[in-house]
Amino acid sequence: MITSLRNILENKHTLIEETSYCAEQKELFDYPIVSGDFYEITGDNPGEKEIRFKNTVDVSVFQRIARKVPELSEVKFPDREQTPYFTANLSKLQEALEQNRPVAVEGGPCLFGAHEVEVEVMLQDGDTCIFDYCTGKRYGESTGFLETDMESFIKDHAQSIERVIFHDKKKGLTHQEYESILYVFEAAEALHAVAVIPLPDMSYVKYLSAVISEMPEDKKEQILKDFRKVSWRISDLYLDLIYSLEKSYPNVRCLVVHERDTELCERFFEERVPHIERNKILRMITAMPNRKESVKDYISMPALPFYLLGIKDILEIDSVDETDSYRKCARAHKGILNLSCILYPEKLSADGRNTVYHAEQEYKDYL
Incomplete structure (x- = not known):
């Protein structure tokens, strides 16, 4: 559904004046948000009520993020004054900065969206x-x-x-995909942090492997080979962008995890075993067997800086669609990591009905 903070508050019988956002710019309340109805109102006192999503992240505004983490006050997040952000655990991030603990920023795009790769x-x-x-x-x-x-x-x-x-059929990167990487570089520079960006081509392959698992071996091998021609070409689009941004942000150390970097992938899969391969965690991953292995990747990717660099204070900057992954990752690493997040809404495409991810080709808004 397409909603907004204004619609959410109206549906919850809450006035804007009763919230802590009441002094913010009008545009904030009408920013289109595409999501399910998983919202609740927290707080009892007038002027203090807030919106929580999926009982995990709280709706926030850029000014509040900057007050909680002053180092982020100058970041050039896209449309930062009008965008409602979804945040959690930022106090732990600020604590890490004050105590000079190493910090990492993790986040990035999906590999491709709907209407970009067809399977005949x-x-x-x-x-x-x-x-x-x-x-x-x-x-x-x-x-x-x-x-x-x-x-x-x-x-x-x-x-x-x-x-x-x-x-x-992917003609290039969309503005949304570009911004998903820009967010990470901007925050990493401001926090003097390492940037870790996963390109989930390995996860897309895992899903396909599960789907075709009952086919003859020779055909499975050819199918995966043909798919990798597509997924690696698309990964290269992101790699080219990342290399370009590294020149614009020379002080940011960036680590990119993708299928062809076999050393990093092997370390990723090995280091997560004690945290992910537990019955308590495996039971909450997904009810869809074909997606089990790929979802393991998604819920453990926020912890990549810990697996690869030993960094325990991590800021995830990603789409609000990753709220479940954030929650599951935090649960799997409870007591081990200080995982905070700033999540942003997926942008509505020019068709007025779908996000850029779900939009048809003509509305993809390629760079």
């Missing part, structure tokens, strides 16, 4: 179905098949699939 599945009898890789939804009409999704279709026809073709 050809059967031995000549029938074909085309799906969107991210949503799993079928494109167009396919004779002889009822409405189905990619996972179900491949599972049901695992032994009769002739070929899988990937159509790479």
Whole structure:
């Protein structure tokens, strides 16, 4: 759903004047937020009420973030005065800075969004179905098949699939994807922190591996090889941007984790085992078996600075869509890490209905 702070407060029968945001700019209350209805009002006293999302992060404004962490006061976050941020545990970040403990900033983009990579599945009898890789939804009409999704279709026809073709339609990086990396560099520079950016191509491959697991080995090998041509090309778009930003932020040390850096990936997977591979944590990961291994990556990525550099004070800057990952990561590393976050809303695309991530090609707003 598309909502705003104004709509959320109205639905919760709360006046703007009763909140701690009442003195902020009017634009803040009408900033479009695309999310489910997982909001609650906290605080009882007039002028002190606030909005909490998924019982995990509190809606905040840039001025409050700057008061809690003064080192961030000069960062050039996009539209920082009008954007409602979702934050947690910033007091621990400030404590680390005051005590001169090493700090890291972690965050970054998804690899690609909806309508950017299509999956064409050809059967031995000549029938074909085309799906969107991210949503799993079928494109167009396919004779002889009822409405189905990619996972179900491949599972049901695992032994009769002739070929899988990937159509790479990503024309470049979107402004949203650019900003997701800019946020990390801006914060890292201000905090004199290390920047750690995961490019989750390894996670996309893990998901695909699970989806095609029942197919013959030779075909699985070819499918993964063909997909990596797409995922690595897209990863290179981000790597080029990161190398460019490193020149603009010469004081920021940046570590990028992606599938082709096998040494960093192996350390990542090895170091997280004591924290993630526990029944208590595994039970809360996901109810979807095909996504289990990739979700393991997503909920452990915020802890990358700890796994790779031993840094325990971490600021995650990411999309508010990563709220669940943040919560699960914090829980998996409770008592070990001081994990704080600043999460931002996904931007609404020019179609007025979808985020840039979910928008069709013509509304992607490529750089």
